[in-house]
Amino acid sequence: MSDPLPLSSGLDRSWFFRPRTFLAGLAAGLVLCSVVGRTVSHRGYHTAFTRFHQVISPEAQYYPTLGEMCGIVRMRCRPDQVLVIVGGNSVFNGVGQPAEKMWTVELQRRLGDRYVVLNFAFRGALCTDGGAVVAEVLRREYPHQVYVANALPFGLPVPYGQDPYRYVYWEALHLGRLEDFGPRNEQLAWLEGTEYTWGQRFELWSRDWLDGALRFRDLWNWVGYEYLFTIQTPITPHLPEAIWARKRFLDKEPDFETMPFGDKYRPGNLEAEMNIVRGFSESYYLKDKRGEWRLRPSIRMRFEEVAEAAFPDDLKGRTLIMLSRNNPYYVKQLSRDEALRDAAAYRDAVAEWRKVGCDSSDYASDYDVADFGDRTHLSASGGRKLAEQVAARILEISRKRGYLQTESSTP
Amino acid sequence: MPEPVAKTLSHAGSLLLGLLLAVLLHYVLYRLGLPSKPFIYVAF
Numbered sequence: 309m310s311d312p313l314p315l316s317s318g319l320d321r322s323w324f325f326r327p328r329t330f331l332a333g334l335a336a337g338l339v340l341c342s343v344v345g346r347t348v349s350h351r352g353y354h355t356a357f358t359r360f361h362q363v364i365s366p367e368a369q370y371y372p373t374l375g376e377m378c379g380i381v382r383m384r385c386r387p388d389q390v391l392v393i394v395g396g397n398s399v400f401n402g403v404g405q406p407a408e409k410m411w412t413v414e415l416q417r418r419l420g421d422r423y424v425v426l427n428f429a430f431r432g433a434l435c436t437d438g439g440a441v442v443a444e445v446l447r448r449e450y451p452h453q454v455y456v457a458n459a460l461p462f463g464l465p466v467p468y469g470q471d472p473y474r475y476v477y478w479e480a481l482h483l484g485r486l487e488d489f490g491p492r493n494e495q496l497a498w499l500e501g502t503e504y505t506w507g508q509r510f511e512l513w514s515r516d517w518l519d520g521a522l523r524f525r526d527l528w529n530w531v532g533y534e535y536l537f538t539i540q541t542p543i544t545p546h547l548p549e550a551i552w553a554r555k556r557f558l559d560k561e562p563d564f565e566t567m568p569f570g571d572k573y574r575p576g577n578l579e580a581e582m583n584i585v586r587g588f589s590e591s592y593y594l595k596d597k598r599g600e601w602r603l604r605p606s607i608r609m610r611f612e613e614v615a616e617a618a619f620p621d622d623l624k625g626r627t628l629i630m631l632s633r634n635n636p637y638y639v640k641q642l643s644r645d646e647a648l649r650d651a652a653a654y655r656d657a658v659a660e661w662r663k664v665g666c667d668s669s670d671y672a673s674d675y676d677v678a679d680f681g682d683r684t685h686l687s688a689s690g691g692r693k694l695a696e697q698v699a700a701r702i703l704e705i706s707r708k709r710g711y712l713q714t715e716s717s718t719p
Numbered sequence: 720m721p722e723p724v725a726k727t728l729s730h731a732g733s734l735l736l737g738l739l740l741a742v743l744l745h746y747v748l749y750r751l752g753l754p755s756k757p758f759i760y761v762a763f
Contacts, residue, residue: 323725329729330736332734333733333734333737333738334738334741335737336738336741337738337739337742338745341742341745367757367758367760368757371753398760471758472754519752522745524745524746539750539753541757542757
């Protein structure tokens with residue numbers, strides 16, 4: 309029987325495995341992954357970005373990170389340009405408008421080279437989701453900016469967004485990238501106290517803290533976008549598409565303008581759609597003694613409290629909230645009384661947004677049925693009308709805030 | 720195998736193993752952070 313190797317010999321007891329070297333490799337690997345993730349997201353890699361279409365959205369298990377979205381801005385926007393970030397829901401995302409006919413393309417065309425328009429709206433998002441967080445995070449890097457998003461009248465613009473997009477807010481908050489804004493902090497404290505257990509709060513915090521250090525979401529989103537996607541999703545369920553780099557998928561939004569009328573307005577959906585249209589104002593209003601519609605005081609109070617906290621005070625002046633009206637095909641089927649209530653809701657909601665310090669307007673009161681593709685989404689022709697209206701307001705905000713001083717002072 | 724060569728190889732192997740496990744751990748952290756079910760969008 310041979311003697312074991314002495315510890316002092318050139319080889320350890322397990323000569324083929326070096327624990328210290330292994331740990332050094334592990335640490336070096338994590339640092340390397342972190343640096344790569346940080347670098348690629350910071351400089352941006354969405355070279356052909358149009359918007360977050362289905363394949364690069366949470367619907368397909370692709371969660372764009374805060375760093376990734378900021379990287380898109382850096383790729384597109386020069387420091388001398390005015391940054392216009394579009395947020396909001398599927399209407400502003402341009403559902404039903406092919407990429408080349410998207411309303412934000414028309415907005416960019418109208419605003420010209422002094423502006424860069426980036427569509428960061430997501431399907432089912434609030435005006436405080438995604439794009440709103442990116443705009444706030446970039447407030448110092450791009451001080452000449454306008455944030456525009458759509459909303460529903462008296463839909464609560466909760467300042468921390470809503471799932472599945474709230475992760476962007478958490479990421480920015482836990483990385484210390486947001487302003488310290490008292491009213492929002494109060495709303496957040498209420499949310500954390502009522503909707504999250506301490507365990508869930510710890511999980512969120514630790515995930516974001518770990519991700520802030522290791523940047524695993526940034527790195528693997530980049531790998532998935534550029535080289536190989538590793539998650540099967542309902543949008544790409546079958547091989548080989550399931551693993552294709554996400555950049556291979558073009559923004560192929562269907563075109564409402566080529567859809568037959570019967571596909572867009574199915575008689576079987578009429579009652580459900582009418583109920584939604586009525587719901588835009590029904591529960592918010594009551595009639596006064598003179599028989600006129602009045603906003604319920606509790607609704608007004610709650611809305612003001614939440615809207616006040618939606619955006620930090622110093623950013624409200626560059627925020628434009630556009631209230632989305634429904635398709636006249638449905639609105640014209642409201643009774644006279646319901647139509648009066650609907651009109652009051654838009655009038656009052658615009659006034660409330662302005663009262664808290666944001667610019668606001670409604671759109672589509674004079675649009676045709678052909679300007680819509682369904683109850684709420686716009687066709688390309690509706691998008692062009694929206695772009696015209698939004699461009700005028702952005703120019704007005706730019707003028708008020710002195711973004712274009714350089715141009716006006718040039719002989 | 721001469722001792723210096725064996726030593727170098729064992730260090731290189733251990734380093735490589737560490738790097739590979741780091742990448743794997745990094746990927747696992749990414750996957751753990753994703754919701755188990757994708758978001759299904761319903762227009763409203």
